Amino acid sequence: MSFYKFVTSIFRGFSKILFKYEVIGLENIPNEGNVVLAANHKSNLDPIFVAAAVKNRTVAAIAKKELFNIKPLGYILNKLHVIPINREKPDVSSIKTILRAIKDGYVVGIFPEGTRMKGPEFGKAKPGLSVFAIKGKASVVPISIISNYKLFNKVTIYIDKPISFEEYFKEKLTSEDHERLSQNVLEVVKENYYRH
Structure with missing residues (x-):
């Protein structure tokens, strides 16, 4: 068993034992092809919940570089x-x-807002999500993490259908275009968050 699979199995156990953890829409993550996951970010637990949810692919999450300065966390x-x-x-x-x-072949996980947004509010999406999806010729899977993050309470991971960016692969886009496209995905994440 690889280190990644070993750790994500621990994440899965942690999520199921300490929370009422439920994943809806796992079938919406393609088994192959270029994929970026886009999720809301309200807690340091979010990367654990997302990694625990995705069983069919290996997630390469994007994190602030400062975390890598903490030993042995960086390792x-x-x-x-x-x-x-x-x-x-x-x-x-x-x-x-x-x-x-x-x-x-990794599924890249990104938080479009770029930082944690506590409470029910959402921030604005940064252009990075769109840049990576278009330059990486990837579809984007919106993920809504719905929880109050209190122990033994409900955590719902709602995975929506992939969004294609194919029509933009050959376009010359500005930073504002990328921001708008990233925000469009975040709006889907928000809608599912409030609905579920």
Whole structure:
């Protein structure tokens, strides 16, 4: 068993024992092809809940680079295929690493808002989601994490159908275009969050 599968099985056990953990729509994550997961972010538990939910693919999450400065957390994050990124100004090498991960068959997990947004409110989507999806020729799967994060309470992971960005693969898009497209995905995440 790989280190990734071992750790995600622990995540799964943790989620099911300590929360009423439910995943809806797992069949919406394609078994193959280029895929980016886009989820809301309200707690440090969110990456664990998403990794626990996805059984058919290996998730390479994107996380702030500061986390990699904490030993031995940085070592573990590397072993779990987590990709460090400068949230304020992503550098070219980070972007290339993310695109390579998509090409290599990993499902890249991203929080479009770029940071945690506590409470029921949502932030604005950053352009990164759209940039990675279009440059990586990937479809985007919206994921809504619905929880109050209190122990033994309900956690619902609602996975919606993939959104195709194919019509934009050959377009020249501005940063504003990418922001708008990222926000469109976040609106789907929000709608499912409030509905479920």
